Amino acid sequence: MKKANKIVIVVILLILIITILLICKLITQKNNSIKKENNLAINIQTQNNATEVFSNIAKSGQMDWKIRLVNKENPLPEDFEVELENIDGTRKFDKRAIEPLKQMLKDIKKQGITNVWVQSAYRSIDYQKNLYQKSINKYLKFGISQEEAEKLTEEYINKPGTSEHNLGLAIDFNEVDEGFENTKAYSWLQENASKYGFILRYSKDKEEITGVKYEPWHWRYVGQEHAEKMKEQNLCLEEYVNSDSLI
């Protein structure tokens, strides 16, 4: 074969290869744009669904982890798990809310109020079971009925899974007694806790709604935005998650 012929064949082959590559590229681009359109349609659909679900669930307070309602009617599932972080050597709190808690404890001490400490924070459902049973046994020793013992126990200790301590967003201060309301720490918390996202969970004027007796020592994290709204409108969590303030 002549040299000139060889060159012509090579050139033709090159042109063919380039043309094939260009065609392939065009096909891929078209496919991608079809895929993008499909994805967009799916995204819009998902967003619409999510908005619908959110507005439905937000009303009951189940969507936003900060205002998850835990009480007798709304127990946590037995397998409930939460990522925890240490407050100190022994006590733990929900990792997502540890910073505001630590900041609050730091700032309260900065005000010269040093006689304040976290007595109890996160408690596992198993631990709660233990605590609950111990209290029942204590009352049973006085010779009262099981039913009576449960009633007395549940005035202060929630059934396992129905305690906010199982959720990891509640703390009890100091001696866990009513005397706490006469401390400087309590006054400071009343004034400032909402700025850090904390609320007094079981106040005196809401006993009938919460179903729990007044607990000046028990504070719950709900996030700053919710805490300030609740304080401003004097709503307990049960009222708040069912109110229009949420939307």
Ligand SMILES: [Zn+2]
């Ligand atoms: Zn408590």
